[in-house]
Amino acid sequence: MRRLALRSLAAHKGRLAMTLAAVCLGTAFVAGTMLFSASAERAGLDTRRRTDVALRVTDAGDGRLRRSAVDELARLPGVADADPVVSGPGSLLGPDGTAVDDAGGVTSWADSQRFALTTGRAPAGDAEVALSGPAARASGARVGDTVRLLRGGSRHQATVVGVYAYRALGDEAPPAMAFQEATAQRLLGIPGQVTAVDLVAVPGAGPADLAGRVQAAVPGATVIDGAVPGATLIDGPAANAEARDRRVAEARTLRTALLGFAAIALVVGGFVIANTFSMLVGQRTRELALLRAVGLSRRQLRRMVLGEAAVVGLLGGLAGVAVGHGLAVPAVRLLGDQAGPATVAVSWPALVAPLAVAAGVTVLSAWAAARRAARTPPVAALRGQIGATPGDTRRRTIAGLALAVPGIAVYGYAALTDQIDEQVGTVGLGGAALLILAVVVLAPGLCRLLLRPLAAPLARLGATGRLAAGNAARNPRRTAATASALMISLSVVTGLAIFGHSVKRHTVAGVRRDVAAPLVVQPAGRGDAAIPQAEVEQLARVPGVRAVAALRYASLPLRAGPLATQAPATVTDPAALGTALRLEMVAGTAGDLAGGVFVSADLARRYGVSVGDRLTIGWPRGGERELTLAGVYQGSSLVTGLLLPQSVALPQLEETGAFTALVALAPGADEAAVRAGLERAVADRPGLVVRSRAEYLDNELRGADLILGVLYGLLALAVVIGILGVVNTLALSVVERTREIGLLRAVGLTRGQLRTVVRAESALIALVGGVLGVAGGYLLGAMFQRAALRTGLLEAAVPVGQLALALAGLALAGVLAAAWPARRAARTDVLTAIAAE
């Protein structure tokens, strides 16, 4: 048995090449994902953090504490040590005078766990600096070099005396430059002040004990000189644990998302595998019948085919694990902490699970072929009918309709209901998935329908065109399975394209409608810190600025009557409404915000609330507040959910940084002059940029394009596997049609014409998959954008040009996919072909 399976594999190894490639690619995706996420998780756990700090005391107001508070805090019982920390913005400049990427932050040096010197010594003089490892690497500066930095709009020089690895507390961003405490205070313009005090507890005392004592000390304001009221106490161990948990959770979320894409690739690969085995079984009818005739049972035959599949799966899986490992290594090097890049965390599950998945998917995909092999009647050995497949089209049709009917019902409901939200959208997407599945089941019939119009242009090629169309239509099941693989991958790509296009159009419309301000201040990149309130106020003070609408986002518990939910919220300055931020009001007027809360139109509809209702909003820092619903506005990508005045909400939020600050000009102010003023104001914050409204919009769209690009990249693999499936089907078909090819060559088809036939057939199959995929993708994309943007199904923006281009590209890919099978066909020796059994 085993010998039979292995011999048969060896005999067909050429024909299995594409299947192996499909398994390998899908597995590589799975293995790469698992290795990367495991490494990211490990890196999150391993990142060296400060472990000695029980409590970090900072100020919630302007973020400063008097230097004297350090001594006061140090004297509290249970405190073993109180370390002053002076931290603030500032950026390291490269040799060319521009800010070095990811090399921002000034801090005070201390002989504490915060710093671990890797080379050199601690900064001692006024013009000495130590750099963090990444900052030193990014700037190319070494010990002994003189570096420049930008702080508060002015430039400073310092000599590098050391390089350190920083140990952060919790999610604290490691600063790039460390100075003597006094130098740091001077640079940051806060002489005699610190930004945080780290308390080390005596043995036996925990963060909770210390917190109690610090808080108890607050009423005696004289002790701490009024600096601590409003103090924020950060529990060191808890912050570390939280940061660690967040990293782990992020790694796991990423893993889930990537595995989703891997699953798509595997499903597509499954079609390729199923097709290969089905064709191999068809081609081996005589051999299988002979085995039956000499006494193998059906079970044994089935096991033989499944055994072959398992071996193929394991081989492909092994290659895939190797490739996946190769892909994960460079990605993992991007992780890591100050001490250096992370290494790949090789774990047994990350190696074995992909193998199991590969073997499982391959065996499952080969199941139908194995059953068909087992049904081979022994007498077929004599008849020698090759590849004759009885089509039980009726059962297929029934199954297809059984999927399509509920699919249409569910999809139709989600498309037509006016209560659209995430849940309904998910249901609708489920309906779309059912419909796509129905198309897969009904694909042979649909292929026949589609081939006629698609093949029409081939008629101009004459006989070769007719032959190609005939070949594509000859075995609709095979064409369908090949096209289905492409269809599934293309559905997701198209759905994403439609979704992305719709989101972009929605963004453009929202920005045009809502952004009245000509200038926008934003963090330059995703990693850059948000704008704290102090800086927002600084912006508002720039001459010529009339109002600044800083937008902060949060998710807040909301109660209104029987409703209790978690609602998205936007917090901004009511004074900036109308000048910086324009709202399209559905009910109420924009001026009413100061006294209450607004709700976006779709939330108002979903929650069933209207102007005048009382809403109870819970605060992240505890407590809640009842507010009157004063207006309903049209939501956009910029302003969503509850809209709260910052005077009410800002002190209650945990994350108070703004990601967008819209700046309106005073009447008569010159935009260029104001822009220059804003740029001066953010000069020492290299993380912030000033953009015009048009630049802002461009940047928003670029961000969407970037995300779409990454997703397309992840999906490209599935498309590649789908195209491998086309290569595979054609190559096996060419083998199957050897005699026919011989005949065609004998009656005068040239090699070139034969290649044209194979290429045209390939393009046809690819186009069938493409057309079905675009149709399926429309179902997905239209529903996805409807759920996300709360629009009508037909409001989906279809990137017609892009899709047409994609279809043309797919046809071209089909032609390229045919290269190898076409060459094989053209090389067929006429005489051997005619003589072939």
Added chain:
Amino acid sequence: MPPPARSATLAPDHSRDGNGVDDEMTATVRAAPEAVVSAVGLAKVYGQGETRVTALDGVDVAFGRGQFTAIMGPSGSGKSTLLHCLAGLDTVTSGRALIGGADLTSMDDDQLTRLRRDHIGFVFQAFNLVPTLTALENITLPMDVAGRQPDRELLAAVVDAVGLGDRLGHRPVELSGGQQQRVACARALASGPRVVFADEPTGNLDSRSGAEVLGFLRRAADEIGQTIVMVTHDPTAAAYADRVVFLADGRVVGELGRPTADRVLERMKRFDRRGS
């Protein structure tokens, strides 16, 4: 044996003498017509050293215009190899294979392909038709492939002779074995080739269907003066030809004009006895 004919061009030739269509006597009339196909010292050797097999050993033979010739011989006599070499399907070790004066042995693959397409018709023992094309599309395939309009008159005559009637639009699987072979013959004839090569065209058919196919070929020779070379091992089939060429061990060992099944069988027996 007539020497190779004077050189002729490979252009399609429809100017057939309308008078060669009358009776059985035409066979003798055409006893020495100009040769359309000829082999000169044709040799074909397979393999090397120990495994060396000589399939054709200096064959000289010519097939005249309008002549229906059967090539006979025991298995391994080289009859199929001779056909393949003359038809440009197989390469030649030495000697020359000429069609209409053009030497096949000096042609490359493209030239041979074009020669087959435009000037040669084929009927194989089995698998003659492309399953995805209808009967009519199969018949016009060589012309379609060449991008050439078929000669309407000739096509109509051939199609009419196939006797398929309304089944011309059917796919091969919907036709009987005999019908399929008749369609194959029609394809071979429809482009008006210089010669039709048939390799055991009745080998897979029952005697009645076989007779229909052979009658079809006979009429082609009679009515449109088609040159036909047929390989067969069946004396009854050979009896439809004007002339039988006997092959043994890669050599021409005899010839028979106006054959009957009995005479052919008798000859075959003689060769067998001589060979043993």
